[in-house]
Amino acid sequence: MFALVLLAGLVVGVRALIYDSGLADVEQVEVVGTLTLDPATVLAAAAVERGTPLAAVDTRAVAERVAAIPEVAKVEITRDWIHTVTITVTERVAVALAETPEGLTLVDDTGVPFRPAPEVPPALPRLVFGAVGPDDPVTRAALQVLDALPESVRVETRTIDVAAPTVTSVAPSVLLGLSHDRLVRWGPPDRSVYKAAVLVPLLTQKGTVYDVTSPELPTVRR
Structure with a gap:
């Protein structure tokens, strides 16, 4: 009993010391x-x-x-x-830009538009599809592809467009706009690392459209 009283007194004393x-x-x-x-x-x-x-x-x-x-x-x-x-x-670190009701906005790697872009925007790819958001599968597809791009391709990427899934296509289809009016048909975001590896040597060839939708059979259209 004495021990309990002593313990209770100790608790009260410690509480008073910390709080009061x-x-x-x-x-x-x-x-x-x-x-x-x-x-x-x-x-x-x-x-x-x-x-x-x-x-x-x-x-x-x-x-x-x-x-x-x-x-x-x-x-x-x-x-x-x-x-x-x-x-x-x-x-948050900006990896892309997107047009929102508030104007051109910085977007982080999770798809969150978090701050208006400065008057002179950073040299980041623009997401040119509809509304951008972290829960949007189209946004996630775009950022998955962007994350897979090597720096040499990323700095050349001007726009990222994504066609939403349809009845005949269950996955989003990604289209990259590169400098010098070049396009990259990426297709679904699956196997993005493999597609990126295929794209790098492909871009050494002259062309206007580079297709890595089927990375085993990539094509270049001049």
């Missing part, structure tokens, strides 16, 4: 991992009040608020005892 004494209150909120995003934007979204007991900080709620920033791909919130909350963010 001010010895373990938040004095600093650090933002780590920002590259283009203003840390002040992250701090404002996190809304962690200094003077709050560190143990009382709802890290899940803070993470949800920071994750709502369009440029944030991932976020981790940690308590660094005894006075610091650290917010580690991973920013």
Whole structure:
């Protein structure tokens, strides 16, 4: 019985020390991992009040608020005892451009349009089909192909178009627009690594249309 009373008193004492004494209150909120995003934007979204007991900080709620920033791909919130909350963010990286109701927009590798493109857009491929989004199978097909392209082909890629599946075609069909008015008929996004390997030597030949839909029998149309 005495042991239980002693234990209860210890718990109350520890709680008072952590929550009520001010010895373990938040004095600093650090933002780590920002590259283009203003840390002040992250701090404002996190809304962690200094003077709050560190143990009382709802890290899940803070993470949800920071994750709502369009440029944030991932976020981790940690308590660094005894006075610091650290917010580690991973920013979205643009891999393509797309026209949205808000204008030309940067798109990351998961298909999320996350920020208006600058006045002088980066030299990235443009997704020229309909609405772009992470849950859209057409978007996923385009990005799967883009991810498979070697850098030598990626820098030459100007547009990516995708025909949605039809009754006769169960998979999306991808069409790449390259520099110098060249087209690449990619077909479905399956076997993209193999198709990319076939395409590289194929592009050394003069032509206007390069077809790797069937990579075992690629063709070049002049």
